[in-house]
Amino acid sequence: xxxxxxxxxxxxxxxxxxxxxxxxxxxxxxxxxxxxxxxxxxxxxxxxxxxxxxxxxxxxxxxxxxxxxxxxxxxxxxxxxxxxxxxxxxxxxxxxxxxxxxxxxxxxxxxxxxxxxxxxxxxxxxxxxxxxxxxxxxxxxxxxxxxxxxxxxxxxxxxxxxxxxxxxxxxxxxxxxxxxxxxxxxxxxxxxxxxxxxxxxxxxxxxxxx
Numbered sequence: 001x002x003x004x005x006x007x008x009x010x011x012x013x014x015x016x017x018x019x020x021x022x023x024x025x026x027x028x029x030x031x032x033x034x035x036x037x038x039x040x041x042x043x044x045x046x047x048x049x050x051x052x053x054x055x056x057x058x059x060x061x062x063x064x065x066x067x068x069x070x071x072x073x074x075x076x077x078x079x080x081x082x083x084x085x086x087x088x089x090x091x092x093x094x095x096x097x098x099x100x101x102x103x104x105x106x107x108x109x110x111x112x113x114x115x116x117x118x119x120x121x122x123x124x125x126x127x128x129x130x131x132x133x134x135x136x137x138x139x140x141x142x143x144x145x146x147x148x149x150x151x152x153x154x155x156x157x158x159x160x161x162x163x164x165x166x167x168x169x170x171x172x173x174x175x176x177x178x179x180x181x182x183x184x185x186x187x188x189x190x191x192x193x194x195x196x197x198x199x200x201x202x203x204x205x206x207x208x209x210x
Contacts, residue, residue, distance in 0.1 A: 047112055048088070048149070049104030050078055063102040065110075067091040070098075077101035084111040084124045086132065092147040093133035097124050097176075109149065118157070122165040125172040126157060128190050129197035160202065171196050 052064060052074065060075030067087030081101045086109040087094035104110040113120055135151050160168075172193055179189040 047110055049085075049106050049108040049110060051106045052103055061100075063098060063100055065096065065098055065102050065104045065108060067107045068094055069096050071105070074103050076103075078103045079110050079112075082120060084120060084127065085109070086111065086127070086152065087147065089146045091133075092136035093131075095124060095127045095132060097121070109147075109152065117159060119162070119165045119169060121169050122160070123157075125168065125193055126197070126202075127155075128193045129202075130155065131190055131194065133190075158202075164200075164202075168196060168200065168202065 049065070054072060057064060057072055058075040059073050062074050062077040063070045064072040064074050065085045067085075067089060068091035077100075079102055082097065082099045083102060083104070085096040085098060085102075085104050087096070087107065088109055089107040111120070111123060113123070118126075132147070132152070132155075136147050175189065175192045175196070178184055184192075
């Protein structure tokens with residue numbers, strides 16, 4: 001068994017293997033049945049960004065996205081927005097939301113949804129709630145830096161009813177707006193998003209079998 005997240009932090013240890021239910025319109029939905037949990041690569045494709053050195057960029061309307069956010073502009077784009085950018089090197093595991101068509105560079109991954117199971121913004125907040133930044137920190141002891149696509153593929157996400165996804169997105173959007181307009185730190189932002197998911201018992205950390 002690969003216990004990718006079982007020792008990440010006290011929060012992860014507390015919620016590991018939690019089975020939770022949602023009551024919506026008097027209907028109880030078990031979110032965490034093993035038949036329902038899907039590995040993220042079955043629902044989305046984590047693609048690598050493309051090399052776009054500064055000297056090759058032509059200033060334009062499309063953001064150039066690095067592992068910690070926008071690092072420039074270009075006159076064409078690689079990915080249609082909105083998109084979720086995941087830091088691969090540098091700020092590894094950092095999750096960035098970009099509304100516009102953009103250019104993720106080769107220090108990042110970007111998420112392409114393969115079906116309509118998830119709202120792309122829900123995936124953004126879910127990855128923040130899991131706090132993917134912790135994976136590279138755990139790997140430092142092994143001498144393997146950064147975040148690999150395999151690391152992301154080992155994540156499993158439960159199937160969440162669309163109306164619950166929308167409810168969570170609205171709550172998290174309020175926090176996101178406060179983050180963007182106040183002096184909230186990045187760590188505080190991640191923690192507040194995590195708290196929204198924990199209060200709803202929305203996610204669990206799972207073990208993947210070889």
